[in-house]
Amino acid sequence: MCLAIPAKILKIEDNLALVDMAGVKRQADIRMVSNARVGEYVLIHAGFAIEKIGEKEAEETLQLLREII
Amino acid sequence: MKFVDEFRDRAIAERIVKKIERFDSLKVNLMEVCGTHTMVIFKQGLKGMLPKNVNLLSGPGCPVCVTSQEDIDKTIELAKDENVIIATFGDMVRVPGTNSSLEKERGNGADVRIIYSPSEALRIARENPARRVVFLAIGFETTSPLIAASLLDVQKEKIDNFYIFSSHKLIPPAMEALLESKEVRIDGFICPGHVSVTIGSNAYKFIAQKYNVPCVIGGFEPLDVLQSIYMLLKQIKEKRTEVEIEYFRAVHPEGNRIAQELIDEVFEVSDVMWRGLGTIPKSGLRLKRKFSDFDAEKEFRPKTKKSKENPDCACGEVLRGVKKPTQCKLYRKICTPEEPYGPCMVSSEGTCAAYYKYG
Amino acid sequence: MDPAWFLLKAHVQPITNMVKKFKDNEKKILLAHGSGGKLTHQLIKSFVKKFRNLPLAKLDDSAVLKFKGKLAFTTDSYVVDPIYFPGGDIGKLAVNGTVNDLAMVGARPLYLSAAAIIEEGFSLVELERIIDSMNRAARAAGVKIVTGDTKVVEKGGADKIFINTSGIGLIDSGVDISSKNARIGDRIILSGTIGDHGIAILSAREKFDFQTKVKSDSQPLNGIVWEILKVSKKVHALRDPTRGGLATSLNEIAEQSGVGIEIEQEKIPVEEEVKGVCEMLGFDPLYIANEGKLVAFVPQKDCAKILNVMRKNRYGKDAQIIGTVVSRHKGRVVVKTNVGGERVLDMLTGEQLPRIC
Numbered sequence: 001m002c003l004a005i006p007a008k009i010l011k012i013e014d015n016l017a018l019v020d021m022a023g024v025k026r027q028a029d030i031r032m033v034s035n036a037r038v039g040e041y042v043l044i045h046a047g048f049a050i051e052k053i054g055e056k057e058a059e060e061t062l063q064l065l066r067e068i069i
Numbered sequence: 070m071k072f073v074d075e076f077r078d079r080a081i082a083e084r085i086v087k088k089i090e091r092f093d094s095l096k097v098n099l100m101e102v103c104g105t106h107t108m109v110i111f112k113q114g115l116k117g118m119l120p121k122n123v124n125l126l127s128g129p130g131c132p133v134c135v136t137s138q139e140d141i142d143k144t145i146e147l148a149k150d151e152n153v154i155i156a157t158f159g160d161m162v163r164v165p166g167t168n169s170s171l172e173k174e175r176g177n178g179a180d181v182r183i184i185y186s187p188s189e190a191l192r193i194a195r196e197n198p199a200r201r202v203v204f205l206a207i208g209f210e211t212t213s214p215l216i217a218a219s220l221l222d223v224q225k226e227k228i229d230n231f232y233i234f235s236s237h238k239l240i241p242p243a244m245e246a247l248l249e250s251k252e253v254r255i256d257g258f259i260c261p262g263h264v265s266v267t268i269g270s271n272a273y274k275f276i277a278q279k280y281n282v283p284c285v286i287g288g289f290e291p292l293d294v295l296q297s298i299y300m301l302l303k304q305i306k307e308k309r310t311e312v313e314i315e316y317f318r319a320v321h322p323e324g325n326r327i328a329q330e331l332i333d334e335v336f337e338v339s340d341v342m343w344r345g346l347g348t349i350p351k352s353g354l355r356l357k358r359k360f361s362d363f364d365a366e367k368e369f370r371p372k373t374k375k376s377k378e379n380p381d382c383a384c385g386e387v388l389r390g391v392k393k394p395t396q397c398k399l400y401r402k403i404c405t406p407e408e409p410y411g412p413c414m415v416s417s418e419g420t421c422a423a424y425y426k427y428g
Numbered sequence: 429m430d431p432a433w434f435l436l437k438a439h440v441q442p443i444t445n446m447v448k449k450f451k452d453n454e455k456k457i458l459l460a461h462g463s464g465g466k467l468t469h470q471l472i473k474s475f476v477k478k479f480r481n482l483p484l485a486k487l488d489d490s491a492v493l494k495f496k497g498k499l500a501f502t503t504d505s506y507v508v509d510p511i512y513f514p515g516g517d518i519g520k521l522a523v524n525g526t527v528n529d530l531a532m533v534g535a536r537p538l539y540l541s542a543a544a545i546i547e548e549g550f551s552l553v554e555l556e557r558i559i560d561s562m563n564r565a566a567r568a569a570g571v572k573i574v575t576g577d578t579k580v581v582e583k584g585g586a587d588k589i590f591i592n593t594s595g596i597g598l599i600d601s602g603v604d605i606s607s608k609n610a611r612i613g614d615r616i617i618l619s620g621t622i623g624d625h626g627i628a629i630l631s632a633r634e635k636f637d638f639q640t641k642v643k644s645d646s647q648p649l650n651g652i653v654w655e656i657l658k659v660s661k662k663v664h665a666l667r668d669p670t671r672g673g674l675a676t677s678l679n680e681i682a683e684q685s686g687v688g689i690e691i692e693q694e695k696i697p698v699e700e701e702v703k704g705v706c707e708m709l710g711f712d713p714l715y716i717a718n719e720g721k722l723v724a725f726v727p728q729k730d731c732a733k734i735l736n737v738m739r740k741n742r743y744g745k746d747a748q749i750i751g752t753v754v755s756r757h758k759g760r761v762v763v764k765t766n767v768g769g770e771r772v773l774d775m776l777t778g779e780q781l782p783r784i785c
């Protein structure tokens with residue numbers, strides 16, 4: 001129901017950020033992820049960043065996926 | 070693409086499927102609540118990779134599909150107003166109402182514009198000060214905070230030609246309604262990842278505790294879905310009923326506070342009508358009184374003659390997981406993506422469309 | 429004569445040219461341009477001047493052409509909006525599109541017709557730009573535009589400019605390429621990345637607020653087909669996956685040849701940015717239009733050498749074997765997904781609409 005895709009923050013100005021999604025650039029509203037910084041990844045849904053993506057957590061997830069047991 | 074490609078790895082997928090196969094003594098019905106999960110499952114061909122004892126049911130998490138016929142008819146009425154520009158997310162355009170659709174009205178000269186972001190709807194309003202823009206606000210807890218945010222911007226900017234038609238719905242009450250109806254046995258829920266970004270895992274605790282149904286909040290890449298299935302099977306096997314988060318790179322137990330506050334500031338909970346599920350108490354969001362100036366329903370009072378669903382259309386049963394699309398009389402014979410009779414065939418994440426395209 | 433006069437003239441010339449250009453800038457197509465009178469003649473001459481070739485220069489009612497052998501004949505209309513987009517314009521598209529349709533039956537494209545329906549008020553400068561673009565595309569593809577027509581319709585009667593091109597090409601003996609001819613065991617080769625054209629058009633329409641560097645892949649494919657036929661005449665089927673994308677082309681061939689098709693998702697090249705836009709809007713690149721790619725069905729025996737010549741051609745350097753023709757599931761296309769699942773790939777149904785929820 002709710003498509004949201006990862007994007008990297010390139011620039012921040014107040015509540016707006018320039019984000020990069022696989023080379024596609026667009027503006028995103030980041031008021032919902034107040035502590036987001038340049039270089040971090042966020043989930044973009046309909047032009048808004050709805051949450052940060054934890055790099056460490058993503059790594060951990062991949063570890064769990066690879067587990068045999 | 071970072072955070073995408075890593076989660077589409079074939080070798081790891083095969084490994085998770087092996088883990089799933091170990092639970093061959095469990096015959097289970099697992100429901101993926103979210104339409105985007107349905108899409109991923111079909112598009113990646115996950116059903117065929119799973120052992121026969123794991124049956125996946127598609128749930129009511131497709132906003133277009135659950136929008137009531139009356140709401141659809143109202144949006145069509147709104148589009149007929151020559152001074153109105155309708156701004157909408159793509160799928161809504163083709164949903165058949167009782168007598169017409171937004172797409173047909175567009176053919177008759179209505180101004181219906183497809184947008185990707187509410188900020189584009191705002192831009193349309195700014196660029197057309199002499200006309201009135203009605204934004205069709207459908208969606209679940211993922212989308213409602215950003216509609217709220219946009220409305221606050223409208224208020225701040227004093228844009229006076231922007232209205233929203235709110236048909237927002239809430240997911241946990243719908244899951245509860247499904248469990249209460251006892252029409253189908255659900256042994257576990259794959260909970261929607263992006264709704265959960267907003268509401269957090271705590272919002273599903275009552276399902277695990279009161280109804281003893283295990284929940285796993287899953288991400289949207291194929292490996293996430295497979296892993297969520299594995300985690301549910303493990304809970305069932307170990308007789309645990311908990312809310313676990315597979316998608317913990319984005320979902321936290323308490324959710325996104327700012328998003329929740331945005332919803333609370335603009336909307337209040339109300340009883341709403343769901344296609345297929347009927348009226349569910351406290352399952353929708355309507356604008357708070359202080360925002361009633363932006364309420365398209367109050368401003369335009371769209372009148373609809375008796376709204377009627379096609380009696381042969383089984384969308385309702387499909388949304389409840391009671392019927393598979395193939396058990397519907399209309400499916401594939403007269404209801405196709407080119408000429409849909411029900412919304413489940415329109416929306417690209419509707420179960421019927423997914424069956425049709427990828428089945 | 430005062431030698432300084434020449435100098436003066438030399439200096440003046442560009443200035444008058446500039447003035448003339450400036451005036452042209454304001455010139456618009458009028459209904460009178462379509463009346464059949466003087467303005468019509470001027471308009472036609474502007475085409476003739478650019479496309480300079482013998483059959484056209486005669487300005488007879490028909491171009492008279494000599495042929496010997498098997499002919500291929502095709503037509504297509506171009507109504508793309510916007511008329512300019514990253515990587516091309518309506519003129520280039522109109523020439524390459526028809527050249528490619530001829531190439532897809534193994535024909536060597538020779539002659540094209542070009543007919544334009546122009547909306548009243550369209551700028552003459554823009555028209556010239558489009559004619560230039562058609563001319564360049566025709567030269568690049570080695571075809572001649574030998575006959576043509578223009579009509580002007582009232583404002584609102586057309587959207588800026590519509591172009592129809594028809595084309596004639598010659599097919600060598602021994603070549604028998606048809607979407608009916610795919611055979612069990614054939615290998616399927618795709619000449620490069622998919623989705624570029626469709627996404628470039630979408631980005632240029634400015635309906636969505638995003639920027640990409642994606643360019644249309646509009647390019648002539650007769651050269652690469654010629655290279656392929658030089659090493660093997662046993663190509664069974666060729667298609668350029670335009671509207672409806674690769675998925676639709678494969679389905680057409682599966683249906684018309686009465687065979688099953690299996691392809692591997694991970695073998696299909698997609699530019700990163702095209703992938704990005706597709707993820708963002710919920711599109712599937714397999715359904716997005718291309719204007720300079722082909723998919724070839726070839727016997728396994730000749731596959732390696734065909735792939736080799738394709739990769740040497742500038743329009744086929746990313747060529748990949750993406751699948752096989754099988755005897756199972758006749759008339760259907762099955763994709764092996766990235767994670768090892770299988771799904772049926774249907775034709776495009778309706779228009780792909782962006783979805784966010």
